[in-house]
Amino acid sequence: MSAPLYGGLIVEHAKNPRNRGSLPDADLAREGVNPLCGDRLRVELRLREGRVEAMRFTAEACMVSVAAASVLSEMVSGATAAEVLAAPDSWLLDALQTELRPARVGCALLPLLVLREALR
Amino acid sequence: MRDVRADFPLLARRRVVYLDNAATSQKPRHVLEAMQRYYEESNANVHRSVYRLAEEAGAALDEAREAVRRFVGAGDVREVIFTRGTTESINLVAQGWAARRLRQGDEILVSEVEHHANLLPWQRAAAISGASLRMVPVEELLHPGPRTRLVAFSMVSNVLGTELPAARIAAAARDVGAAVLIDAAQAAPHLRLDVGALGCDFFAFSGHKMLGPTGIGVLWGRAERLEETEPLLLGGGIVREVFPDRATLLDAPAKFEAGTPPVAEAVGLRTAIDYLEALGMAEVEQHARGLARSMEARLREVPGVTLYAPGETRTAVLSFNLQGVHPHDLAAFLDQRDICVRAGHHCAQPLMRKLGVAGTVRASVQVYTSAEEIEALARAVEAARAEL
Numbered sequence: 001m002s003a004p005l006y007g008g009l010i011v012e013h014a015k016n017p018r019n020r021g022s023l024p025d026a027d028l029a030r031e032g033v034n035p036l037c038g039d040r041l042r043v044e045l046r047l048r049e050g051r052v053e054a055m056r057f058t059a060e061a062c063m064v065s066v067a068a069a070s071v072l073s074e075m076v077s078g079a080t081a082a083e084v085l086a087a088p089d090s091w092l093l094d095a096l097q098t099e100l101r102p103a104r105v106g107c108a109l110l111p112l113l114v115l116r117e118a119l120r
Numbered sequence: 121m122r123d124v125r126a127d128f129p130l131l132a133r134r135r136v137v138y139l140d141n142a143a144t145s146q147k148p149r150h151v152l153e154a155m156q157r158y159y160e161e162s163n164a165n166v167h168r169s170v171y172r173l174a175e176e177a178g179a180a181l182d183e184a185r186e187a188v189r190r191f192v193g194a195g196d197v198r199e200v201i202f203t204r205g206t207t208e209s210i211n212l213v214a215q216g217w218a219a220r221r222l223r224q225g226d227e228i229l230v231s232e233v234e235h236h237a238n239l240l241p242w243q244r245a246a247a248i249s250g251a252s253l254r255m256v257p258v259e260e261l262l263h264p265g266p267r268t269r270l271v272a273f274s275m276v277s278n279v280l281g282t283e284l285p286a287a288r289i290a291a292a293a294r295d296v297g298a299a300v301l302i303d304a305a306q307a308a309p310h311l312r313l314d315v316g317a318l319g320c321d322f323f324a325f326s327g328h329k330m331l332g333p334t335g336i337g338v339l340w341g342r343a344e345r346l347e348e349t350e351p352l353l354l355g356g357g358i359v360r361e362v363f364p365d366r367a368t369l370l371d372a373p374a375k376f377e378a379g380t381p382p383v384a385e386a387v388g389l390r391t392a393i394d395y396l397e398a399l400g401m402a403e404v405e406q407h408a409r410g411l412a413r414s415m416e417a418r419l420r421e422v423p424g425v426t427l428y429a430p431g432e433t434r435t436a437v438l439s440f441n442l443q444g445v446h447p448h449d450l451a452a453f454l455d456q457r458d459i460c461v462r463a464g465h466h467c468a469q470p471l472m473r474k475l476g477v478a479g480t481v482r483a484s485v486q487v488y489t490s491a492e493e494i495e496a497l498a499r500a501v502e503a504a505r506a507e508l
Contacts, residue, residue, distance in 0.1 A: 005453050005508065037448055037464040038478040060478055062446035107448065 006063060008098030009071060014063035019073035023056040030118035034110045036103070039065055043114045052076050052084070052119075057111060064104050069111035071095050081119040121403045124148070125488045127395075137459040137493045142278055142306055142437045142466075142484035144328045147392075151332060154391040155384045165380055167357060177383055184386035185373070187393045192323060192340050193314035199346065201373045202381055205337035206305040207237040208352070209324030210272070212339055212376065213301055214241030215248075216349040217322075218270055224250035226269040229298075231258045231284065232474055233277040236467040238303045242272060255470060261289045268298045275307035279466045279482065280429040281412055281437030283307075290319040299345065305329060309486070310408035310436050312401045321345045327385065331487075332392035336385035339376070346372040353378040396487075404487055408436040411485045411494060418498045424505050428475060439466075439480040442501060445508045447479040453504045454481075459497055 004011050026044035033040055039061040046054040055076050057069040072092055076084060092112045093105070100108055125131055127148040131138065138146060164174040166181050182197075189197045203209045218228065228242050232255050239255065246253040251269065261273055262285070271293040275286045290300045301322040304313065309330035315323045322345065326337040341349065351358060351369070355378035360368040369375040396404055412434045419425050424443035442450050451463035464479045465472045472479060483497055 003456070005449065005456065038469060038472060039446075040478070062448040064448070101452075104448070104452070 006067075006098060006100075008096045010064060010067040010096060010098060013067035013070040017066050017070040019054070019056045019070065020058065020066075021056050022058055023054060026056075028118045030114050032110060032114035032117060034061070034065065034106060036106055037062070039107070039110065041065060041069060041110050041114055043069070043111065043118050045115075045118055051078055051080050053078075055115070059111075061110070062107055064100065064107035065110050068092060068096060068108040072111045072115065076115065084119055085116055121399060121407050121487065123490075124399065125490070128488055131488060135458060137457075137496050139483040139485065139489070139493065139497060140460045140462050141309070141486040141489070142281075142329070142482060143462055144334070145309060145331050145486050146488065147333065147388075148331055148395050150395050151388045151391045155333065155388045158384050158387045163384075166383055180387050180390075181381060181383050184390035187390040188338055188340075191313065191393045191397070192308075192338070193316055194340055195316065196343060198372055199340055199343055201339040201341065201346075201376045202386060203324075203337045203339050203376075204335055204382075205326040205328070206303060206324045207337075209322075209337055209339035210238055210301065210303065211241045212352050213322050213324075213341070213349065214245040216352055216376075217299075217345065218242065218245035218251070219248040220350060221348060222246075222249035222251035222269055225267055226251040227265060227267045228253045228270045228272065229261060229264055229268050230255050230271075231261055231273040232256060233258065233280060233282070233284075233468065233471050234272070234274060235278050235303065235305070236469070237305075238272055238274060238301075239470070242270075258284055262292045264293055264296045264298055266296060268293065268296055270299045270301065272301040272303070274303040274305070275311070276304075276435045276437070277429075277471075278306050278437065279439050279468045279471055279480065280432070281306075281434035281439070281484070282429050282432045283311075283435055286320070287318050294319060306437060307435070309396075311405050315340055327389040327392065330392055331395060333385045333388035336382050336389050338389075341372070343372070346376075349376075351376045351378060355379050357381075399487060405435075407487060408485060409434070411489055411491070412436055412438055414491065415483060415485070415494045415497070418494060419501065422498060422501050422505065425501065428480060436486070437482060437484040439482045441477060441480055442505060442508075445504060447481045449508060450481050450501070450504055453508060454497070454500050457496075457500045457503075459500055461497075 023044040027047045028045040031042040041059040055073040162176040164177040166178040293300045300320040304325040308325035323340040328334040358375045358378045428439040447463035462482045
């Protein structure tokens with residue numbers, strides 16, 4: 001066996017993604033595309049008193065996108081829309097606990113971009 | 121073919137299995153040295169000076185144009201236009217010819233395997249002219265309709281590596297009086313070319329995929345068609361007479377090459393052509409087809425691998441996927457083993473949709489690619505299947 005393909009939380013979250021699937025009683029839903037590769041990712045949200053109560057995602061996407069969506073789905077719970085929209089890219093990138101190659105940063109940010117669109 | 125790897129400085133420096141040649145090729149020392157020598161010994165601006173140094177620069181450009189003429193089998197050097205690459209060549213025809221000459225009711229046909237560079241320019245030409253644009257399966261290009269005025273297609277698919285029946289498509293187009301543009305970006309690096317035998321009107325390719333430098337490409341056009349075509353860019357070097365409110369233009373190729381031309385790049389392209397011709401285009405062609413065939417045969421043995429357009433005549437390029445593994449993850453895995461491949465939609469989103477995938481992994485070869493490298497690729501894909 002060689003070194004893991006990706007560092008930090010990516011391999012573990014990609015293999016066991018949290019909150020993957022759809023949210024039957026979603027209040028908001030949004031889909032986005034990674035222009036680099038055509039990957040699609042859909043985010044569904046349930047809100048309660050202005051806060052995100054639950055996020056689920058569906059994706060046909062690479063390990064980096066899936067892991068980032070999984071990590072994001074845990075981080076976003078309890079946050080207000082304003083807090084999410086104010087958060088910089090590094091909020092999610094740092095949480096992945098690894099340095100991504102430049103070409104893959106877009107893969108990691110796809111779920112955050114879609115989430116922002118949904119909350120905007 | 122002789123082992124040419126030692127001619128390529130990057131391959132000596134970087135220990136990589138470079139299989140992204142459909143995106144761009146590496147450059148032989150000959151090309152790099154010729155460009156350096158041009159700047160050190162002959163550099164001056166062309167065409168507008170009477171001193172001997174400028175004559176040398178002008179001669180270098182003329183010799184490059186002549187080398188291209190011979191390389192594509194054209195009759196007249198005036199039909200060879202230097203552009204920045206295939207994309208610019210196609211845009212020149214789309215805006216300078218199609219957008220101006222087509223009318224409502226006319227039809228542009230392109231194949232469904234086309235690169236975005238051979239689709240988006242026609243979308244704009246159709247929008248401007250009122251003509252309709254249809255993207256159809258390759259076989260349908262053999263049956264253009266009475267309103268078809270232009271058929272544009274790639275000689276070799278940049279995704280599948282398959283060779284389109286270029287001469288037959290062109291003949292069918294001619295029968296209905298339609299013009300033909302061939303995107304030869306993936307063909308020029310590997311195949312013997314003869315624009316006369318192909319029977320096309322326009323023929324576009326890039327230098328950087330065929331061992332030459334970036335920033336230069338070619339549009340070959342039949343003289344009558346070039347007369348009908350307006351330049352994309354206006355400025356110095358293309359005029360006969362200029363008045364404050366109007367100007368008369370020179371004939372092709374000058375009228376299409378406003379501004380200072382990329383002389384060093386032309387020298388590089390010419391040297392790349394010389395290099396390929398010294399290897400022998402027949403051998404280059406055999407190498408590209410042979411390796412593509414053996415790559416297909418070897419990857420077919422790997423369980424879980426899906427090949428796209430299997431069994432078809434292919435040149436240099438093969439697309440595949442590994443079951444359950446995203447193309448980008450496979451490409452990243454291969455990169456860990458110093459194998460460079462492309463993953464994604466390869467600028468061919470309509471084709472991806474037709475194949476029903478978001479993307480593929482694409483491996484593509486060049487004159488320096490060896491059978492051992494294909495084996496290394498196949499073993500790494502096998503390893504990915506076990507580990508990913």
